[in-house]
Amino acid sequence: MTILVAYAPRPEGQAALDKGIEIAKRRNERLMVVNAGPGGRKDDDSLSDAQDVERVEELLRNTGLDAEFKKFVRGMNAVEEINALVEALQPYVLIIGLRKRSPVGKLILGSVAQEILLTVSCPVLAVKAS
Numbered sequence: 001m002t003i004l005v006a007y008a009p010r011p012e013g014q015a016a017l018d019k020g021i022e023i024a025k026r027r028n029e030r031l032m033v034v035n036a037g038p039g040g041r042k043d044d045d046s047l048s049d050a051q052d053v054e055r056v057e058e059l060l061r062n063t064g065l066d067a068e069f070k071k072f073v074r075g076m077n078a079v080e081e082i083n084a085l086v087e088a089l090q091p092y093v094l095i096i097g098l099r100k101r102s103p104v105g106k107l108i109l110g111s112v113a114q115e116i117l118l119t120v121s122c123p124v125l126a127v128k129a130s
Helices: 011-027 050-061 078-089 103-108 112-119
Strands: 002-006 030-036 067-072 093-098 124-128
Touching: 002 011, 002 078, 011 030, 011 050, 011 093, 011 124, 030 050, 030 078, 050 067, 078 112, 093 112, 112 124
Parallel strands: 002 030, 002 093, 030 067, 093 124
Antiparallel strands: none
16 A cells, blocks of 8 residues: 655645654555646745755655655646546555644635545545644
């Protein structure tokens, strides 16, 4: 089985990654970490830069797990990429990070996490950044 982590280079992405590593070690499972977005925008903070990719890959190497980091910038949004991976990998669980949002922010702005929770076909574990 595979544990899939939806990663973004923010505190909530790191929280999801940490929890994914913890669960993968406990269950001795394969870990797939994905960073995805449509690309094209220089200010897109959901996509990892080269330095962050290197940091995450080194972190995964040091875990001793069967782990892989993938970055997708293929024109699909993060939710489409995650859904495609869930269908292809049939993971044991998908782990996502959540950030604090005000009640008004939740009402007015769409949420990638919310869309993932409502659309993926596998169990989802949502973790908060500390």
